[in-house]
Amino acid sequence: xxxxxxxxxxxxxVLLLNLFMLGTSRIRALIQAAALQGxxxxxxxxxxxxxxxxxxxxxxxxxxxxxxxxIPRMLRRALREAQIKREIEPLIGFVPTMLLGALGTLLxxxxxxxxxxxxxxxxxxxxxxxxxxxxxxxxxxxxxIKAITQAxxxxxxxxxxxxxxxxxxxxxxFLVEIGVLLDLFVGIFVVSIIIHHINREFASLDTRxxxxxxx
Amino acid sequence: MNQVLLLALIAWPVLxxxxxxxxxxxxxxxxxxxxxxxxxxxxxxxxxxxxxPSSLGGWLALDPPGRLVLLLLSVLFAICAIYxxxxxxxxxxxxxxxxxPCLLGFLGMTTLVVCxxxxxxxxxxxxxxxxxxxxxxxxxxxxxxxxxxxKYLLVGSVGIALALLGSFVxxxxxxxxxxxxxxxxxxxxxxHMNRSWLxxxxxxxxxxxxxxxxxxPMHTWKPDAYGEAPGVVGALLAGGLTNCAFLALVRVFHICxxxxxxxxxxxxxxxxxxxxxxxxxxxxxxxxxxxxxxxYSSVEHMGILVLGMGLGGFGIFxxxxxxxxxxxxxxxxxxxxxxxxRAFGSKSVDDVRGAMRRVPLSGTLFLFGxxxxxxxxxFGPFVxxxxxxxxxFAADRFLVGGGTLLLLLLVFVGMGRTIxxxxxxxPSPEAQRTTYQDGLLxxxxxxxxxxxxxxxxxxxxxxxxxxxRDAAAYLxxxx
Numbered sequence: 001x002x003x004x005x006x007x008x009x010x011x012x013x014v015l016l017l018n019l020f021m022l023g024t025s026r027i028r029a030l031i032q033a034a035a036l037q038g039x040x041x042x043x044x045x046x047x048x049x050x051x052x053x054x055x056x057x058x059x060x061x062x063x064x065x066x067x068x069x070x071i072p073r074m075l076r077r078a079l080r081e082a083q084i085k086r087e088i089e090p091l092i093g094f095v096p097t098m099l100l101g102a103l104g105t106l107l108x109x110x111x112x113x114x115x116x117x118x119x120x121x122x123x124x125x126x127x128x129x130x131x132x133x134x135x136x137x138x139x140x141x142x143x144x145i146k147a148i149t150q151a152x153x154x155x156x157x158x159x160x161x162x163x164x165x166x167x168x169x170x171x172x173x174f175l176v177e178i179g180v181l182l183d184l185f186v187g188i189f190v191v192s193i194i195i196h197h198i199n200r201e202f203a204s205l206d207t208r209x210x211x212x213x214x215x
Numbered sequence: 216m217n218q219v220l221l222l223a224l225i226a227w228p229v230l231x232x233x234x235x236x237x238x239x240x241x242x243x244x245x246x247x248x249x250x251x252x253x254x255x256x257x258x259x260x261x262x263x264x265x266x267x268p269s270s271l272g273g274w275l276a277l278d279p280p281g282r283l284v285l286l287l288l289s290v291l292f293a294i295c296a297i298y299x300x301x302x303x304x305x306x307x308x309x310x311x312x313x314x315x316p317c318l319l320g321f322l323g324m325t326t327l328v329v330c331x332x333x334x335x336x337x338x339x340x341x342x343x344x345x346x347x348x349x350x351x352x353x354x355x356x357x358x359x360x361x362x363x364x365x366k367y368l369l370v371g372s373v374g375i376a377l378a379l380l381g382s383f384v385x386x387x388x389x390x391x392x393x394x395x396x397x398x399x400x401x402x403x404x405x406x407h408m409n410r411s412w413l414x415x416x417x418x419x420x421x422x423x424x425x426x427x428x429x430x431x432p433m434h435t436w437k438p439d440a441y442g443e444a445p446g447v448v449g450a451l452l453a454g455g456l457t458n459c460a461f462l463a464l465v466r467v468f469h470i471c472x473x474x475x476x477x478x479x480x481x482x483x484x485x486x487x488x489x490x491x492x493x494x495x496x497x498x499x500x501x502x503x504x505x506x507x508x509x510x511y512s513s514v515e516h517m518g519i520l521v522l523g524m525g526l527g528g529f530g531i532f533x534x535x536x537x538x539x540x541x542x543x544x545x546x547x548x549x550x551x552x553x554x555x556x557r558a559f560g561s562k563s564v565d566d567v568r569g570a571m572r573r574v575p576l577s578g579t580l581f582l583f584g585x586x587x588x589x590x591x592x593x594f595g596p597f598v599x600x601x602x603x604x605x606x607x608f609a610a611d612r613f614l615v616g617g618g619t620l621l622l623l624l625l626v627f628v629g630m631g632r633t634i635x636x637x638x639x640x641x642p643s644p645e646a647q648r649t650t651y652q653d654g655l656l657x658x659x660x661x662x663x664x665x666x667x668x669x670x671x672x673x674x675x676x677x678x679x680x681x682x683x684r685d686a687a688a689y690l691x692x693x694x
Contacts, residue, residue, distance in 0.1 A: 116411055118390060134380065141373065147365065154372055161380045168386050171394060176335030180379070183342040187372060190349055194365055201358045210362040213439040215498060 004123050007047050010040050011129040018136040022101040023094050026086050031075050034152050038067020041162050045169050055174040062181055071188050078148055078192045082199045092143040104135030126166055133160030147198050147205040151191045158184055220268040221275040221330050224258045225323055232319035244315045245303045251319055252296035259289040273397055275330045279686040284462045285329045287542045291454045292322050294660040298550050299447050301656025313350050320347040328459040334382050334396040337463055345371045352444040363443035370436040374426025381419030388412035405473035417480050420467045427460035430487050431494035434514045441510035446553020453513040454542035461520055469690055484525030491518025492622045500629035503564045508633055509548050515626055516541040523603040532687035533602030540595035540671055546664040547584035551577040554657055560647040564633050569642040576653040578638045580661050585634045587668050589627040595671030
């Protein structure tokens with residue numbers, strides 16, 4: 001019982017971070033929030049595991065390292081090179097996106113309660129938290145104009161999917177989990193290189209300038 | 216031998232990529248490509264003939280549809296590898312230090328997709344193949360190619376992320392005693408799956424892998440990426456990568472059918488198929504950029520593939536045949552279009568006139584490729600498209616069949632109005648003249664590809680027919 005409430009408490013933390021990320025205008029704060037969310041995600045599976053294994057510990061360490069330090073560091077470096085501090089004028093304002101995020105969270109809770117869950121998962125907030133985080137990622141991806149904020153949006157989207165994966169901790173093989181993390185790492189790496197080139201070529205990370213290709 | 220064959224098939228291109236990365240000379244590096252392609256093709260021919268190889272406890276194996284995709288991938292890569300050597304000679308001003316290893320990495324990762332018999336591993340491989348192709352699209356280093364790469368990465372990654380969520384949901388649907396994510400186990404346990412979760416999973420996987428295939432309305436990255444990437448990359452994406460995503464989707468569709476939810480999944484496939492053909496037809500009419508036009512043609516044919524799959528029955532056989540036809544015809548079109556692009560220094564229809572005079576081989580092959588891809592006899596796509604449409608009529612779905620015919624006609628007219636003026640007549644005097652002439656390395660692979668498309672239309676060799684029948688029977692069988 002104690003385990004369940006601890007997991008739910010951490011998941012509520014994830015949900016609050018979602019709203020914070022939608023509301024903040026400073027990219028540095030956004031990166032920090034995404035990093036903190038990554039650390040929370042690394043810890044939660046340890047609490048869920050029925051029977052703890054060596055592999056679970058390894059995955060937790062890999063997740064915390066990657067999502068909590070390595071990726072935020074890469075993003076911060078890209079930010080420093082591009083010399084931008086804040087996301088000025090998003091496509092939709094910060095308060096409206098926060099409200100949309102809150103609405104998305106409520107809808108996720110409603111939708112999740114419709115789906116049939118295994119008995120041991122009924123009390124956990126995993127499914128609503130997962131869907132709400134995916135929605136947050138989508139909002140960041142679509143309503144922000146800086147390339148780097150969009151990359152963070154993708155990261156948050158992936159966090160949401162990672163949360164869903166916690167339902168499968170006992171079924172998902174170690175190799176696949178490591179593979180997913182590795183893909184994420186390489187993905188963000190490639191993205192940060194492209195961000196570097198966008199900045200050099202367009203002297204800005206404003207993706208609205210990426211608009212010469214259209215019908 | 217049987218145990219390590221698939222491992223070797225995947226490791227060989229990856230090893231070749233490492234070798235290519237270690238070679239310091241831009242001149243010599245491309246020579247790795249044909250060697251790697253030849254080795255891969257030889258291993259493929261061994262792997263697709265019985266006995267069926269399998270390794271890593273069933274994680275890697277070749278199912279019958281996988282054999283077909285592997286064969287197509289390997290043949291297409293061999294054609295593109297020869298072409299790439301010729302192409303890179305014309306692009307000496309750009310370093311191919313990233314390009315060549317990424318091409319080989321692409322081959323390795325797509326082979327891994329085909330051989331993966333595990334839902335999670337297959338996802339990892341699809342994502343990895345996306346990442347290896349991003350630098351390929353960015354080869355020209357122009358602002359436009361950065362834009363295309365960014366859109367490709369962003370749209371592709373979001374799509375593939377949804378496919379991961381879909382894979383997780385599918386795994387949850389089949390959760391139970393001794394469950395695993397191997398396709399054999401998923402198929403075996405399919406009738407115990409939870410229906411609601413399965414529905415959610417199929418939608419997510421269809422949208423996710425559909426994005427990678429470029430089904431409308433998730434196709435937005437396609438015209439940009441194919442328009443800006445070198446033609447050889449366009450050929451590999453349109454004929455190779457999209458078919459790998461199709462294979463992933465087909466495997467999930469098979470699980471749905473085994474679970475007794477075939478009707479639900481088929482309906483979605485038919486809707487997405489028709490929508491893709493319709494969207495492509497609309498955007499193809501009046502398209503002024505011929506590489507973008509080919510991208511919409513790819514959207515159209517991905518639509519035809521899922522349509523055939525969704526119609527079931529002999530539509531499945533037709534869809535698999537069409538996958539081969541389309542893959543090879545896309546090779547012809549993208550490579551000859553790239554030659555024309557190079558000869559005229561422009562990919563706008565307004566600047567290109569009389570391509571058959573200036574580059575006779577490429578111009579002629581581009582014209583034949585157009586006839587082939589729009590389903591004119593005697594080329595391969597005619598047979599497969601004819602079968603798909605007749606399947607619709609045979610299943611009493613007259614609206615679907617009639618609508619498809621009408622849209623195919625619209626595509627024919629739209630593409631024809633763009634392509635015919637390009638190849639006919641005389642080059643206008645003010646049109647830019649470049650030094651490019653069709654050579655052995657940039658001409659022969661296109662000709663070879665065209666010959667295969669023609670062969671598939673005239674006579675399907677019996678070993679290939681056996682492969683096709685096996686694959687169709689496998690997908691119709693419900694364990």
